[in-house]
Structures are given as C-alpha cells and as structure tokens.
C-alpha cells in the first residue's frame with residue numbers, strides 16, 4: 001500500500017496539512033513527480049518555498065529528510081561517500097600483527113567492503129528507513145556547486161544508483177523522493193534537467209499569499225494580513241534590487257504583530273522595513289514618502305473594495 005497521494009487534489013491537501021499552500025500547477029508537478037518517481041527540479045525567486053516543499057513532503061509523508069546543501073567546492077567525498085582510511089589502516093595493521101598472512105587481494109576485499117564506507121547524503125538516500133520507506137532527498141541550491149559536480153548526479157537522478165569502483169553498484173530498493181532546487185545564479189546543465197521534471201515557483205498571487213500568512217502568522221489581525229500582502233505585492237511591482245519573497249512577508253507580518261500593530265501606518269512601516277528589505281538602497285528608496293504612498297494605495301483599494 002502506497003502512502004503517496006492518489007491525485008492532484010490529494011497532493012495539495014497533503015501539503016496543506018504540513019502548512020504549505022501550493023497552487024494547482026505546483027501540486028500537479030509534485031503529484032506527477034511522486035507518481036512517476038522522477039526527481040523534481042524547482043527554480044524560482046528566493047523565499048518562495050522551494051526548500052520548504054521538500055521539508056513538508058518529508059514531514060507529511062513521515063519519511064526521513066536527507067539534505068545535501070550544495071556549495072562551491074562540494075565533491076563526491078562530501079556528497080556521496082568516502083572510504084574510512086583510518087579504519088582501513090587499523091584493519092591492515094591488526095591483520096599484520098595477528099600474523100594472519102592474508103593475501104593482498106583478500107585484504108583488499110576486506111577493506112573495500114561496506115563496513116569501511118562513510119556514507120554521505122546521496123548514498124544515505126538510497127537506503128530505506130526503519131519503516132521500510134525511501135527518504136526525501138533534497139539537493140538544495142544546486143547552482144552553488146561547481147558545474148562538474150552535476151556529472152556525479154546523473155547516475156543517481158537517472159537510475160537511483162551509485163557506482164563505487166572498488167565495491168560495485170549500489171542501487172536504491174525504492175527510489176528516494178528527490179527534490180532539487182536552484183536560484184539560477186548559473187544555469188543547471190541540460191543533462192540534469194532532462195532527468196527531472198521542472199517547475200518554476202513564482203511569487204504567489206495576493207489570495208494565496210494571504211492564505212499562507214493566515215496559516216503562518218495566525219496572531220496577525222486579518223486586516224493587517226490583508227494590508228501586508230497588498231503592500232508587499234506593490235513592492236514586487238517596483239524595480240527593487242532584491243524583491244521580498246514569501247519568507248519576508250511572513251517575517252514582516254510577525255514583526256508588526258509583535259508590535260501590536262493592527263493596521264499599517266508610516267512610522268511602523270519605516271521602523272520595521274529591515275524585516276522585509278535587506279539592502280540599504282532598497283530601504284532608502286522605500287522609507288518615507290514612497291512607503292506612505294503605498295500605504296495610501298493599499299488603504300484606498302480597501303475602501304474601494306468595501307464600497308464596491
């Protein structure tokens with residue numbers, strides 16, 4: 001019996017149980033990736049829920065999360081496996097001391113066995129949990145790794161296996177649920193893309209962002225949530241150096257609610273902008289008259305909605 005959702009609607013409901021609000025398109029991509037057992041490559045603006053999707057899937061499906069955070073210089077030894085040289089050496093010394101007179105090939109067979117392997121995330125992801133389920137493998141921010149590293153991933157993404165020259169092929173009994181994310185600081189290679197389903201996560205619509213905020217910041221008054229979303233959506237239409245993501249709207253709503261704010265006012269907005277915008281140029285541009293103008297726009301729209 002599979003614990004996986006049987007439809008797009010069930011997938012959206014599963015994610016919602018974990019506090020993740022997915023649109024129809026993302027729920028469809030996720031459902032298909034789960035059903036057809038293919039890795040899912042997520043790209044999109046920062047803070048729009050790429051990493052969170054993998055975490056919520058692991059949590060709601062009750063599977064371990066195996067996370068590989070990519071960085072410049074990441075290599076096979078840190079990502080997949082490494083031989084435990086010191087243990088191998090101790091074994092050789094011990095065999096010598098015991099005078100076992102083992103042949104070189106017998107000794108090699110000993111020290112290149114699974115017991116001497118240090119398993120890193122990619123190899124761990126091929127193992128089943130104690131409950132017999134495959135984990136969720138999150139390969140996060142792949143664009144941060146060097147391009148040649150992607151070649152290591154092709155075997156695991158295509159066949160869910162890793163070939164260790166000294167040991168042979170290690171294959172997954174059941175494919176891990178695999179999510180890759182990229183922020184597009186460089187393009188991920190075609191060969192990786194071909195092995196994955198692809199989904200671009202855009203900023204949410206106002207309606208979806210209100211839903212997310214009501215779920216994540218229940219302490220904020222409904223009117224404050226509405227105004228925060230309208231304000232942030234207004235900011236996203238401007239040409240800022242760094243446009244705020246969902247993570248930032250959540251932080252801002254939390255900050256305002258902590259200050260007992262029930263509606264936006266210029267002073268509160270100016271003093272809390274650092275939770276929403278993270279570059280001084282952006283803050284300097286918005287603080288003061290621009291923020292006041294946006295607040296008016298947000299409130300004017302609310303008045304028009306109420307009247308209409």
Ligand SMILES: Nc1ncnc2c1ncn2[C@@H]1O[C@H](COP(=O)(O)OP(=O)(O)OP(=O)(O)O)[C@@H](O)[C@H]1O
Pocket residue numbers: 019020021022044045046047048049050051052053181183212216246247250
């Ligand atoms: N659709 C959503 N439903 C619920 N929460 C969301 C959603 N999208 C984003 N969030 C919230 O925003 C926060 C940031 O999301 P996440 O860390 O997944 O962003 P990201 O896309 O991985 O960003 P980055 O590119 O900076 O790593 C999460 O902690 C989550 O609470």
Ligand SMILES: [Mg+2]
Pocket residue numbers: 050051052140181
């Ligand atoms: Mg992320």
